[in-house]
Amino acid sequence: MMRRVYMDHAATTPLDPAVLDAMLPFLKSEFGNPSALYAEGRRVRSALDEARDQVARAIGAKDPGEIIFTASGTEANNLALRGVLTEARRSGAGDHLVVSGIEHQSVLETAKALADEGFRVTYVPPGPDGIVAPQRVLQSVTSGTVLVSVMLANNETGTLQPVAAIADACKGRGILVHTDAVQAAGQVPVDVEALRVDLLSLSAHKLYGPKGTGALYVRKGTSLRPQMTGGGQELERRAGTENVAGIVGLAKAIDLAVQTMEERTKRLRVLSDMFLSEVMRRIPDVTLNGHATERLPGVVNLAFPGVDGESLLLNLDMHGVAASTGSACAAGSVEPSHVLTAMGFADRARSSLRFSFGRDTTADDVEYVVDVLERLVKRLRKG
Template sequence: MNRTEIYLDHAATTPVDPRVLEAMLPYFSQKYGNPSSIYAAGREARAALDQARARIARLLNCQAREIVFTSGGTESDNLALKGVAWWHRLHGRGNHIITTAFEHHAVLHSAHYLEKFGFEVTYVRPGSDGIVRVEEIEAAIRPDTILISVMYANNEIGTIQPIAEIGRLARERGITFHTDAVQAAGALSLDVTELNVDLLSLSAHKFYAPKGVGLLYVRRETPILWQQQGGAQESNRRAGTENVAGIVGMATALELAYAELEERNAHVQRLRDRLIDGLLSRIPGTRLNGDRERRLPNNVNVSFEGIDGETVLLNLDMHGIAASSGSACTTGSTEPSHVLLSIGLHPDLVRGSIRLTLGKDNTEDEIDRTLDVLEESIIRLRRLATARAR
């Protein structure tokens, strides 16, 4: 079995920061109480839960009671779309949803599900640069539009969307606005007031916290029908015993991310630019996907002409380098990336694409090693393709 020596898939998941693990450990052993229990151990867990909620609320610039803890980004996205849609169905107040063609599948599949029940969905296409135009969102609005959902930063190509402007438009029209901010967390501001959002999804394992925990910010008075029934947890909004250790870890990781934001962003952006420059200058027939400037500081998504991306990834893995061809949630799918198709990329280039996403612990030596391996691999693969064609 190959050992991963260079990890370049931080958009898929991140390692848990040792400081985050240290904060979590007591809640697996000494402080193991159920936060819904009334005795001392339960009250101790409840205090940790309340403190974590307040700590996160300060970073999001919202009220603590506006945060609902979930199992991660997928649940948060599902709750946002289905909750708003079914509230409006229950009250007979509209039937139309606007989203984009290159959302994460947690949003797209939720939208497709709602279409089965008669909801109408408009899928706005991004431009060839991977940016959604505000005017196209505006043109899609109808009198019966109840929800707009646009991701903050794309999970495959890293392009950053004009969320504050779209949110302002939605607020002016009285339409609920949701953003999937899973990839933006730890890199971009999450101030919900500045972003003009009513709903915002986060997933802890994207910013050096554990898997299986996330949140949905829900602005007060947002119309939403809660989807998970059972106990009275999360103020009757999301039944199920809270993952106290995970939530404490998420709060700690988010605080660290924003305390170290400038340093982390500067570091990964320097590595990102070194990687992009090296790929474009050393490997002919390389295309950068998505706008170069309006993208996450750690994201590199490229296509290689005449090459199968999956083969490139296997070659990288043989050299101990971990990368991906897109969303980890679609690994194993034979379908080409809907994100790259949505920006008009030719299917052959879509099949030749890979995503490399950097983290706070990557180094320049690792980037240079990756460039060497990619250059050698692609030259060899193209020679093999030419020989077969003869």
């Protein structure tokens, strides 16, 4: 049988068996509708309350009522942007949105949709190191600016962003700050007080939780217009019968992620450093995309000049190695990475691959991938 090495944990992670165990009772016996009046419904309701507490604690939120469960990180990002901007227009607070140019599609496409609806949108480019400078964000701010959205860690390069500094600069001006922490959660400490953000997006399936569940942290007092209406669930901010098992799974997953973070990320750091130095030593002319040290412990994005990224990806897959050309959402398209392009490296965009490590990745896996890479890059460069 062919060896299989999964190096695409930034796209999605396998479910932790302990998370599945936490979820199963709610798929089996505890199936009541949490809105129901009777005892069984109330029991499910209390499981939801506990999950909300757990998620709030994991990100340092003071009040569990600040957590809104959603169906995905994408929905959390949509709710943050659309919810804040449409409410601001209604109340006359403003109509300007500032986002970085390296955001996930769920932020960029939503910004585009809002621009189509008449909102003003400014895109802030990163530097060549992939970092969005707080001063550049500030230069984009006007009197009508309502919201600034900059992700905590980029999903393609893993580069960490100075969100706390950006939030500090915005605070005095009455501008709300949102951060997409989907990739960062579980990899670096995420604390809404330390970050001083008003809104923060999470997704379960990037931290060994289930697909189909995410959450949006909304600081108390933040005006948000619901984007899905109906039965008044999630304190009237997101209607729909709660995905109880999924929510319990998210809570368990983020709780485990926080508990194991130090040890797990130390290991990831060792493995990805080993991968990086081995690749650099054995394959000529390779560049690391993004910041060398300000980056997630398990994400390495490399440019292989003279190699077509898509072909390399396909060949890796034939050798059992799952990597990515960038974001999984855009993988179906042939568009070059908007992140590398925004960093000023449009030329590298078509010859770059992302390798994202996880807790099951071993030193053996890393060696195997470097071996395969060395052979494939040599062959593809000969063309």
